[in-house]
Amino acid sequence: MTATTTGTATEDQITLIKHLQTMNLKRLLPQEECNKEGFVTMEFDITLLQRMHQSTPAVVSLNTPTVLAGYALAVSKEVALDHPMLSQFVNTVDSTCVYNGTPVSTLNYITMAQLCVAKEFRGMGVVAEMYARFKEEYRRRGFTCAVTSVAHNNPRSLKAHLKAGWVVLSTLEYQPGEPFDIVLLDFDKE
Known part of the structure; x- marks a missing residue:
């Protein structure tokens, strides 16, 4: 196993996050690679990544100070409302999702905007390390759970989320014919 260090991102690491995101964007990858390795759907420019960082810093896993093994982006509701997807x-979660009989809109949740692990670090426990740190960081900030979406045609990602304790709440289509699962991670469950 390759050693990594997991913590919250610094402002200087935003460019590393953007680079890893770009390398894994579905629109830039061959379909065969998407099917085998997974992908990220949403694209965030540096300005939005900086805004996210100011209020809700990402969790990163680093192999060295300049080699990013992975990231988990957090985003506040206020910043999320400035990005179409x-x-x-957020609007779908707030209007339709229920967890254990409670509307999610009444919970103090944080949105995980995106999770990505560099190809050479997949299968090495990086996801579990980042989720543990993400839960710790955002529980400390007063959040009780996290929500995110996973593309139906990205089974590798859904498997990683479910293995880490996420539960499927609902589905949504950002575009017709492209369903995503809305999943929730309860910070009080181990």
Whole structure:
């Protein structure tokens, strides 16, 4: 196993996050690679990543100070509303999702905007390390759970989320014919 260090991102690491995101964007990858390795759907420019960082810093896993093994982006509702897909996601969660009989809109949740692990670090426990740190960081900030979406045609990602304790709440389509699962991670469950 390759050693990594997991913590909250610094402002200097935003460019590393953007680079890893770009390398894994579905629109830039061959379909065969998407099917085998997974992908990220949403694209965030540096300005939005900086805004996210100011209020809700990402959790990162580093192999060295300049080699990013992975990241988990957090986004506040206020910042999410400035991105078309994130806005649609938050509005759907707030209007339709229920967890254990409670409307999610009444819970103090944080949105995980995106999770990505560099290809050479997949299968090495990086996801579990980042989720543990993410839960710790955002529980400390007063959140009780996290929500995110996972593309139906990205089974590798859904498997990783379910293995880490996420539960499927609902589905949504950002575009017709492209369903996503809305999943929730309860910070009080181990």
